[in-house]
Amino acid sequence: MGLLRVMMPPKLQLLALLAFAVAMFFLENQIQKLEESRGKLERAIARHEVREIEQRHTQDGLRERASAASAPPDADDDLVVIYNRVPKTASTSFTNIAYDLCGRNRYHVLHINTTKNNPVMSIQDQVRFVKNVTEWREMKPAFYHGHVSFLDFTKFGVKKKPIYVNVIRDPIERLVSYYYFLRFGDDYRPGLRRRKQGDKKTFDECVSAGGSDCAPEKLWLQIPFFCGHYSECWNVGSQWALEQAKYNLVNEYMLVGVTEELEDFVMMLEAALPRFFKGATDLYKTGKKSHLRKTSEKKPPTKESIAKLQQSAIWKMENEFYEFALEQFQFVRAHAVREKDGELYLLAQNFFYEKIYPKN
Incomplete structure (x- = not known):
């Protein structure tokens, strides 16, 4: 550069300096633009990476929510209990316990009210009922009760069946209670007019006169309730119905009391x-309304009336079923409850696990 200054005229030297300065300015400007472009590119790449991360998080969250929505509910929240209550077996007393506890224990109670208390559902109503019980999630957990005969849910392709419970009674005592209930009602709804109200004939007088309301055929009720929705169940005196009722009691019911x-x-x-x-249990012992329902004006039958009914084949079958249920209940109780000083108490857990492999 010094040599050029010596050889070049001053004007040319000035022009050369100006040209060099312009070139350096242009070069610096280009370098600055390149730096700005690189910064923009880096910011764009960073934003793209952030979006990818956010999308992954969103997708993960959606998958987690979908998985949670499709996951089965807690076992207790999916429980359904059906109490297909036999008339005049303390069914209202027991059901009131369920009503008293439903708010505290967080479940729903639903009464199955059939037309004219018909215990047999039509095939279309059977389908509707099974669908309600299994799919009505807003009502789960649920306690259904009503005077309906046993319904086998497996016939409708249901994988998880409801839990059945029930209570039965000595057949003659049940019939006597029902006889007076139709005439005098009970202390639960004393003002309600009953179907036979005004008939003052006692049960003994009915038996003596061979009346229809105390006929042995009226004993045929607990067997068909447990037998179910088969036509043979309702054929009075059917041996097949008795055996089917026994089978259902031990295979389809979690517990049947007396x-x-x-x-x-x-x-x-x-x-x-x-x-x-x-x-x-505490509610049953101390509750004001759970177990106080009593049939009004009920008079115990004489030995003669009882003996006359016991001569029938129908009583023998109903009594056989009752004795079968009683023996099963006492067997279950003997392995669950003990009595001490006049008080009942439940046995503690009597099993445990050992020899658990593989070892951690």
Whole structure:
């Protein structure tokens, strides 16, 4: 550069300096633009990466929510108990316990009210009922009760069946109670007019006169209720119905109690199904309305009336079923409850696990 200054005239030297300065300015400007472009590119890449991360998080969240929505509900929240109550077996007394506890234990109680108390559903109503019980999630967990005969859910392709419970009673005592209930009602709704109101004839007088309301055929009720929705179940005196009722009692019902030992039944249900019956035993013992329903004007039948009914084949079959249920209930109770100083108490857990492999 020094040599050029010597050889070049001053004007040319000035022009050369100006040209060099312009070139350097242009070069610096281009470099600055390149730096700005690189910064923009880096920011664009960073924003793209952030969006990708956000999208992954969103997709993960959606997958987690979808997985949670499709996951099965908690087992206790999906429980359904059906009590297909036999008339005049303390069914209202037991059902009132369920109503008293439903708010506290967080479940729903639904009464199955059939037209004219018909215990047999039409095939279309069977389908509707099964669909309601299995798919009506807003009502779960649920306790259904009503005078409906046993319904086999497996016939409708249901994988998870409801839990059945029930209570039965000595057949003659049940019939006597029902006879007077139709005439005088009970202390639960004393003002309600009953179907036979005004008929003052006693049960003994009915038996002596061979009346239809106390006929042996009227004993045929607990067997068909447990037998179910087969035509043979309702053929009075059917041996097949008796055997089917026994089969259902031990295979389809979690627990069947007897009216005469209702407190034990309530206690065992509380132990087995605390989601529904936690607090039921204390309520049964101390509640003001749970177990106070009594048929009005009921007179115990004479030995003669009882003996006459016991001569019938229908009584023998109904009594056989009752004795079968009683023996099964007492067997279950013997392995669940003990008595000490006049008080009943539940046995503690009597099994445990050992030899668990593989070792951690």
